[in-house]
Amino acid sequence: MFILGLTGGIGSGKSAASNIFKALGVAVVDADVVAREVVMPSSASGALSQIAAHFGQHILLPDGQLNRAKLREKVFADVTEKQWLNNLLHPLIRQSLLSQLQACKGEYAILEAPLLIENDLLSYIDKLVIVDVPEDVQLKRAMARDNNSKAQIESIMAAQVSRAQRLKLADYVLDNSADVNALAQQVKDLHQVILSQA
Template sequence: MAKWILGLTGGIGAGKTTVSDFLNRLGIVVVDADIVAREVVEPGSDGLAAIVTHFGEQILTTEGTLDRQALRETIFSDEKEKLWLNTLLHPMIREQLLAQLTRAQSDYVILSAPLLFENGLEQYCDKTLLVDVPVEVQIARTCKRDNSQRQQIERIIEAQMSRADKRDKADFILDNDQPIEAMHKQLNTLHQTFLQQAAANHA
């Protein structure tokens, strides 16, 4: 893959989507792992058929779509089921991501994934950018956004790679615990750096 790919990641509530939307408005194609993960289990997909065969019809909503809440509850407390699901879906998601990255047409391409490092997706990226905020900010923002319980968000954060480890792994870090204007300014500067690196890569 000759394209220059930026891996974008950040914990829940860090503001990864705000960053990818901003760069998308500047003409950069974003391949989003969350969207692809939904596409591989849409009605009619092989992914959904396999899940229904394994877990039964009760894993579907009345409309015939995947009941994500029911699935989350089923696998959250059962490591074996979680492993089964990951073994099924990860290769499907990876194949779709790589296909979309290959088709993308822009000066560089963003691979946006909350579990970029956890799932080894950084191997497909030239550089990685971590959107970072303190854990307390993550919790407060997500509670407000999703109307979720604090304990539930803490569990999700605990299940992800630690903030310190992500900071160690990332090539670039964007502080998103600052006024939006300051964040946009920092992001604009990073965008110029990415354009230069992508151009050098093609030279």
């Protein structure tokens, strides 16, 4: 199976591009969705019970689900806790990503991940697509979408690889600085290119 990696900085429109690929019938495996699945109470991974044993039962919501906000507070306040969590979850997420990608049908599949480069997932893909917008557009769109402060979005942007680094690694770039119709046309064109390669 030919795997196309899809990523972009916060507010770049990665999800919009992903949805257009899905509408064209391309299977998409979303790393964010997989990351949520592995900590579900119903997951066979056992990750949730390990997290509760490590951090204490107060890390769970009354319905037994993970309290993501509380966990985020803990791991962002303490780098060793963040490392512990990453060591637990990253192998489980990778394993699930790979098995879901292998189960995909079609000419090619997409691995969508906001931290595809940062989490070293490049070895799992054949080609890399970057959804790109100028940083000021990124900031404006992310603030409007997430209702977060400029400082919050800037700190998220600072934690991601730089726009220049992303573009240097890209095999294909989707320029999302115009509207969704312009993005859709670029995705359709790229879809034809990938079909000819896959």
